[in-house]
Amino acid sequence: DTGVSQDPRHKITKRGQNVTFRCDPISEHNRLYWYRQTLGQGPEFLTYFQNEAQLEKSRLLSDRFSAERPKGSFSTLEIQRTEQGDSAMYLCASSYPRVRGRGEKLFFGSGTQLSVL
């Protein structure tokens, strides 16, 4: 399977615990995105990387959220001191960079479903 891969698929944790999710993008894509999706809503942008550089992180929900992409390949999203409101689907997507006259088509993984008890 050469699509975007996310691990784990499901995570159940207790409030206050830290969690980390991993995303492996499509290998030739240099842009990687994290989105969050809650029940009944469309995906909500969190942050993105071009190679190892995090170019936008102002949309991360709080300072408890952080993301890394140390070698420009896989990425991790960490949530510290989880709260019940963090329960959601966390989606990763990757793409080629946008070029003039063309849009940026994102390819999504199947997501990590987080449940905070």
Place this chain on the structure above:
Amino acid sequence: GESVGLHLPTLSVQEGDNSIINCAYSNSASDYFIWYKQESGKGPQFIIDIRSNMDKRQGQRVTVLLNKTVKHLSLQIAATQPGDSAVYFCAENRNAGNMLTFGGGTRLMVKP
């Protein structure tokens, strides 16, 4: 578990009929639009895209129409099949930004 909601606007169509799903966008600076399909437990799947210099684009059984005057986007699915049952999202991208902004989604239910 469910990754898409139970309280979305719902369109119910008979198998074989055509479906039209509508989307209103708010940012007149958006210049690229995508329709995604999301099945239960899966991430959004690309269906078709359109740039703002076009008003219509056709794919296999799908057509996207863009009306920039009223900031409206629609997805037409011909000969709807049971496998088309899913939640459909439109997304927009502004030229100056790099994030896709998603709409609220419509659930399509296909009756056999």
